[in-house]
Amino acid sequence: MSYTDQDVRDGRRLMNDGRDNRLVIGDKLLSVAPPGRDDAFDRFCDEISLNPRTARQYQHTARMCTPPVRQDVADSGVHVSYSALREGARLAPSGKPYDEGYRTLRTLLAEARESGAGRVSVTQYKRALGIGPGLQDLLDPSAETSVADYLRALSEGDPAQRDKVLRELVEEDDAFRNAVKAAMDDKRRRDREGRIEGPGQRPTKAQAR
Helix, strand or coil: CCCCHHHHHHHHHHHHHHHHHHHHHHHHHHHHCCCCCHHHHHHHHHHCCCCHHHHHHHHHHHHHCCHHHHHHHHHHCCECCHHHHHHHHCECCCCCECCHHHHHHHHHHHHHHHHCCCECCHHHHHHHHCCCCCHHHHHCCCCCCCHHHHHHHHHCCCHHHHHHHHHHHHHCCHHHHHHHHHHHHHHHHHHHHHHHHCCCCCCCHHHHC
């Protein structure tokens, strides 16, 4: 079964509604628990059943995506997802957003209107910003590009650019990096235990003692 142009329009409208709702949630988080009020932030997230990590992304994106930017996106008639806005707000190693003031996005919106394009995709936007996928994207099992594929492609390119991208991947989120490291350490530990026990074997009580 295929889909129609109307299905695409309906889907984009729903995605835009989801984008706007996430920004409004971010606004609410900023108003009830401004940065620095971690105690209030965590309690509020618990009250509304929102993961604190996701909530901080909403809060940060809402702060970076100011009302004039939101109005420009709405007036453009071009489909832009919340994921795209999140990428523009993401902090580079310099400590500044990758697209401060969303200047690059505004340029892409103007180009899309002139060419008659209906959307600005996340991939297109990140390419214009000169950034690669984040760690979460690469580790997503459903992602088109795996970590191995991405690193292989980097190794064939300019060494300076490769080192820059790898540094950004590692530095972009300390908490996430630590979680990945812990998972990898746990896997290595289980692999070692499996080799010691042998396939399908468990230590006997005597061996355990």
